[in-house]
Amino acid sequence: MQGDEGFFCFILGHMYQGGIFMTKKLPIRLASVVALGLLTISGAQELVLKPILHPQSIEAKEKEEKIVVKAIETAEVTAFDSVKCYDVISQDALSKIGEGLVKFNDEGKIVPAGAIELPKVSEDGLTYSFKLRPEAKFSNGEKITAKDYVYAFRRLADPKTASANARKATFLKNGEAIVDGKAKPETLGVEAISDDELKVTVEKALPNVLNLLAGTNFFPQSQSFVEKAGEGYGTSSDKILSNGPFVVKGWDSTSMNYSYEKNPNYYDTKKVQVDEVQVAIVKDPNTIVNLYESGEADIAPISGSLLNQYRGKKELKSFPGSSHSYLELGIGYAKALNNENLRQALSYAIDRKTIAEKILSGNATPVKGLVAPNSVFDPKSGKDFTEDSKDFGKYDLKKAKAYWAKAKKELGVDKVEFDLLVTDAEGPKKIGEYIQGQVNNNLKGIKINLLPLPAKARFKKLLAHQFDLALGGWQGDSGDALEYIANFRTGVTHNHGQYVDKAFDEQLDKIEGELSQPGKEVEREKALHEAENYLAEHKAFIPTIQNNSSYLVDKKIKKIATIPGKAIDYTTLRVEEKK
Template sequence: MKRRKIGVLSVALTLTTALTAACGGANGDAKSTSSGESSNGENLAADQSISVGVLNELSTGDTLLVSDIGTNTAMNQYLEGLYRLDENNQPIPALAEETIVSEDGLTYTFKLKEDATWSNGEPVTAHDFVYAWRQAVNPEKAAPYSYMFTSVVNAEEIINGEMTPDELGVEAVGDYEFKVQLNVPVSYFLGEMAFMPFFPQNQTFVEEMGSDYGTSSDTTLSNGPFILTGWDGTNQAWSYEKNEDYWDAENITLESIDIQVIKEVSTALNLFESGGLDDAILSGEIAKQYVDHEAYVVEPEARTNFLQFNYTDVPMLSNAKLREAFSLVLNREELANTILGNGSLPAKALVPHDFVTNPVTGNDFADDAGDFLTYDKEKAKQLYEEAKEELGTATIEIALVADDDETSKLVGQYVQGELQNNFEGLTINLTNVPKNNRIEKGQSGDFDMILGGWGAILPDAINLLDIMNSETTFNNGPYKNEEVDQLLNDAETVNANDPEIRWQNMLDAQGLMLDEKGFIPLYHTAEVHLRNPKLKGVEVHSVSSRYDYRNAYIEE
């Protein structure tokens, strides 16, 4: 697991205008009030309940164990931390009534709202944050995002077993004041406060539930605008019910949100057209057929999907010519535009366009980086034959693992087909599994090649590039290049105060990884939705939690 120190940024990297505008989407209307009329003068429907289709099951109810965007998004509806993201992906106060930052940027003092409660009736206090953060760095917890806490005093030493969790640089100054001491200033620290691992946990409840904590809605507490109900830990349907005890309940209009896991596009479409869904996810040919539909919405993500290789257990994948052949034979334009047809874009590198700009020059990171990924079938075949000769084999058999939703199946089948059809003697055995299982297989090394992805939780290129660091939790290969590791660490520490050098560190790290095809980026993701035009106020984020329904409402 990566143990990193995050340095100060003199100027925070910002989202470019294009992506920021996209995040508002077609549903970024004004929020509703509880008076029977929305704030833009539209009448509210009598029934303020909606049904939404999603692609994946919930993986956990424990904020410290979440490792996928889908579950992170679910938690965003029924949990609340110090900050949350607004419609432009910027952090705004949630439970934090007041935030005081010391002049040197090393001390954060959060004064909490005193009327926030858990769904068991207990108040949300500073002690809940102290408990959760100490658990996050406790090696026994094995929290996948523990490395994100290493800017906090003593966190790295605790994670490494050199100190105890109660020595973490956090303190409850009374019941409603939470103080954090940092090793170095972190300009995007408040943005991290909107991410689930930094949320509070009620110690009494967690310890009472023991190993069952977070395994069902009955063993999970809520403190957000909605309450999680109807989840037994494995089922594919659950609900968010309005939390009448939420501190801002009077401004929450939706009464309930019913969630269904739907992995087949045709099923989602049929449910939408029959009124059984207010929000359905489409892809492939069906998505292309609905471009002109009034409910059609395209939502970009700051995420790149790619192929990862098992370098530890499958030595042949360390052959650079074989990996480059695999990359060259894949037509990313065809994959994104013809196979997926959902607004996803062909990858030319790992970091997408319209994500971050240089704080000094204003240049887009992707423009400065240039294109690394090309399509050349003939060169691919030549390199493949050379690779087989170097490996001393005439046949190669590789297992490929992918998620079991329809989009992932399309991608997996495309990759399987292009590789097998163009390379003599190659067999690709494709297995589709639920996303939770794919993540487990990736982290345990139970794969040859795996189709995964990495989405940003902060508007900073390092947040995507971190996946290339050999010590990062989700670098499943693991891919390891000491120079890449050093460049990324320099960008986060010694050069963190020099935006131009830091920028070049990140460009160089990405360039090295892509030159040797450490991963093979395929496409930058987007989703096509059919969303009920009467459903307004849904906030869509390109980073971290994808959706926020606290301002949503149904018009008459």
């Protein structure tokens, strides 16, 4: 738009407020100025237009040329500190503003990112030598060097950092000893050979080292920036340093509206078409659909019964997930849940097929065990690990009632009551409501109360082990089934329910020890299945479903993809530009 037409669209058009574009009435004085401009244009156009319209016209033109996408999310981001990042929501957000030495592309393959090429690996499989991109910079223009990776890796493993994901550093040489406080962070297997050369040494040869290094916890960090921000690092936009395709603006831990803006210092910024992604946190599914239909959202997540309205339409895009939303059991908190028969009763009372097909309208898949489908594949054959998994997600009310009868005798009670913790987004709440109804209506004497909380508050309770039941789960990113299974080792951070089993811990010791050696791959996979079966048989968790991701996508977006099993990749979004 040009001239006075651009001015009036700027004034009278949509104004942004709270993440939703709304039309507003003009204040009287402003309306008078506009009216005056209209009256005088015919008689003295040059005199009136120059002082009043020129600045706004420039701004309108800039806005018109800027490619902006409006997206909706359903849960708040808890923090943007890659070293301390723990939950799926924060991992997905961090993947938009950062990257590590390598990353997954849209086809699920490992490709160079902060490194200019894939590393050279020593014959014994213990040393990985990376050459870094000399042009790579942080969002403040500071050059990224090998020291920034060294600092981040050490900070992750250092007990003083208290990262909930510290154990992800244990595959590095001396990593476990450092995490356990038995060695200094300086002894970690990461070394800056020069500004552009990094050497990573692992404790033992593993087939998935690059998968691990692609995780958000291994993004580089500037020591001077992090230390200057102190405890506030990653808690607001002005205390976040990016090294990826976007920077986050207008965000803090309570924000319901913020944006991702293209990072001009990103080495590959020319390949990113979108200039800005405006994000609004909206939890009500009907509101989400209304915003999409009214043109206030270009990308809108959709689930539940609303999906049926869009079946077969081009605007509905669906992607398979890689996370497993299972029921976590507060065995160390709720005394009654120490009873295995009670846990068996709860599991058999849940109909996963109904959750997947009716509650979530086909936007999910029942899960048989612990490891989620589409997350772990044999590196040679490409076979999905879960193809050989036993089915521990069976629905059988008769068995559920029989196990509950046994549990009552063993516990010496006829009634038990539990709170079920869920995130306050619509999908988790609907799953929680279904489980609540199934158990309360069919297992007389068991009462479940639904407790929806914002994501940050829910994670706080999980990490403090202060819950009875929780709809939690895990999204793997290492390509190894061990990532799911090891979460139930005694004393580890992700063992939210405080499950303790010496026999299981010994199984893990064998998998992580002798079976991790080259040539033991077949035995190792067999042992992983046995360990998964052991957990499932003893109901250390209760399998439920794997969520798929579905979105309503505006027709102006010509290409949209996800990193397999994860969030939308904004770097590869392609939008039809205005002519």
